[in-house]
Amino acid sequence: MCLGIPALVVEVPDKEWAVIEVEGIMCQVGVHLVGEVVPGDYLMVHAGFAVEKLDLAEAKARLDLWEELLDFERAEKA
Amino acid sequence: MSVLKRLNDPQLGREMIKKVKEQAAQLAGHLGRAVALMEVCGTHTMAISSTGLRSLLAGLVELRSGPGCPVCVTAAGDIEQMIALARMPGVTVATFGDMVRVPGVLSSLERERAGGARVQIVYSPVDAVALARDKPDQEVIFLGMGFETTAPMVALSINQANNLRLTNFSVYSVHKLVPPVMRALLGAGEVKVDGLILPGHVCAITGSEAFAFIGEEYGIPAVVTGFTPVDILDALHILLNKIQTGDNRVVNGYRWVVRDDGNLQAQSAIKNCFYLGDAIWRGFGVVNGSGLLIGEKFAHYDAMRKFTAERLDDAAEPQGCRCGELLRGLISPGDCPMFGHPCTPASPVGPCMVSSEGACAAYYHYR
Numbered sequence: 001m002c003l004g005i006p007a008l009v010v011e012v013p014d015k016e017w018a019v020i021e022v023e024g025i026m027c028q029v030g031v032h033l034v035g036e037v038v039p040g041d042y043l044m045v046h047a048g049f050a051v052e053k054l055d056l057a058e059a060k061a062r063l064d065l066w067e068e069l070l071d072f073e074r075a076e077k078a
Numbered sequence: 079m080s081v082l083k084r085l086n087d088p089q090l091g092r093e094m095i096k097k098v099k100e101q102a103a104q105l106a107g108h109l110g111r112a113v114a115l116m117e118v119c120g121t122h123t124m125a126i127s128s129t130g131l132r133s134l135l136a137g138l139v140e141l142r143s144g145p146g147c148p149v150c151v152t153a154a155g156d157i158e159q160m161i162a163l164a165r166m167p168g169v170t171v172a173t174f175g176d177m178v179r180v181p182g183v184l185s186s187l188e189r190e191r192a193g194g195a196r197v198q199i200v201y202s203p204v205d206a207v208a209l210a211r212d213k214p215d216q217e218v219i220f221l222g223m224g225f226e227t228t229a230p231m232v233a234l235s236i237n238q239a240n241n242l243r244l245t246n247f248s249v250y251s252v253h254k255l256v257p258p259v260m261r262a263l264l265g266a267g268e269v270k271v272d273g274l275i276l277p278g279h280v281c282a283i284t285g286s287e288a289f290a291f292i293g294e295e296y297g298i299p300a301v302v303t304g305f306t307p308v309d310i311l312d313a314l315h316i317l318l319n320k321i322q323t324g325d326n327r328v329v330n331g332y333r334w335v336v337r338d339d340g341n342l343q344a345q346s347a348i349k350n351c352f353y354l355g356d357a358i359w360r361g362f363g364v365v366n367g368s369g370l371l372i373g374e375k376f377a378h379y380d381a382m383r384k385f386t387a388e389r390l391d392d393a394a395e396p397q398g399c400r401c402g403e404l405l406r407g408l409i410s411p412g413d414c415p416m417f418g419h420p421c422t423p424a425s426p427v428g429p430c431m432v433s434s435e436g437a438c439a440a441y442y443h444y445r
């Protein structure tokens with residue numbers, strides 16, 4: 001029940017609700033708590049509402065850092 | 079590969095595990111024992127079990143579960159109260175799926191449903207509002223449990239019911255707050271852990287800073303993280319580093335979702351609807367200031383005032399069930415003599431074997 005799911009916004013019919021897609025399934029969620037959203041945004045959804053907008057650039061930066069660290073270690077071992 | 083795919087990339091995960099294992103071995107060698115960590119959130123418990131991380135790190139890192147499964151910490155007395163509400167004529171109770179199977183002293187919501195009570199499983203509190211709108215002859219009571227993540231949604235639903243001027247909708251609120259129970263847990267001094275993995279989606283609402291007291295008052299580091307394998311391994315990496323270097327500041331390791339000060343709109347939605355009261359937690363008893371009770375403004379949507387004169391004191395725990403100790407991080411599911419026999423997900427004795435976020439269920443499924 002606490003499980004948040006990342007979801008892609010496909011349509012924003014009004015200020016309070018957005019249509020999202022998760023694994024091919026569309027549904028409507030409340031966006032009352034996350035400010036303005038536009039199609040293409042990603043949301044973390046919980047119990048029918050968006051909890052936050054996702055900052056995928058932040059996730060990417062973290063992932064890239066790991067790739068770098070692992071590359072470095074591989075090079076060191078070789 | 080998209081960023082969301084990379085966060086679940088098994089190849090990256092495998093390499094990260096190797097790195098985390100090296101780190102853990104070094105720290106465990108230094109400490110002369112396994113590093114003890116607690117994952118506060120039930121969804122983390124499930125993710126750590128399902129990815130096999132728990133067994134992969136066995137002997138080096140001991141990952142203990144905490145009080146972060148909302149169904150599990152719901153007090154036995156509240157379960158009895160919910161069952162009593164479901165028995166009332168003309169009432170439909172609406173709740174999240176896991177709650178239905180939690181055993182009470184003599185019954186459960188599931189049993190009441192089999193006996194003719196109207197118990198409806200919903201995915202969102204707005205579904206319960208819609209149910210009340212569509213069935214004006216029924217009294218719809220939403221069983222509102224959960225932490226900071228769920229409370230704002232329930233607040234919005236109460237607002238929605240108010241805008242629709244519904245008079246047949248109410249909420250039995252046993253919402254609870256995580257920081258006060260962590261204070262109770264760490265303050266009791268029973269459990270000794272070297273670091274904490276903090277619940278990502280609770281922190282999305284509260285902000286990571288709401289947990290800064292853990293380092294300041296209890297001298298252990300804590301990391302906020304998400305639920306993908308990469309998130310969790312990243313958090314372990316950060317946490318092991320912090321323990322090694324003695325840096326006890328709380329770290330927001332989930333910046334792609336969590337702000338340091340949290341979601342201010344959600345915080346004000348909570349404040350607008352609820353006030354802080356005491357709550358009874360399974361395993362802890364009363365924790366002062368840890369409950370969200372429906373405020374005066376929305377008193378007519380408060381099922382406690384509408385249907386019950388006062389809240390029941392706690393009821394008896396299922397005999398022999400050790401969920402209480404488990405939720406306080408004192409034991410692992412395997413330490414309970416009933417684990418696996420007779421207690422299984424098909425015939426659970428306690429809530430920790432029922433819930434999809436319960437530690438006993440997680441350990442049972444991924445033995």
Ligand code: SF4
Nearest residue numbers: 400401414421428438
């Ligand atoms: S195994 Fe069953 S009886 Fe034992 S603590 Fe877990 S839920 Fe309770």
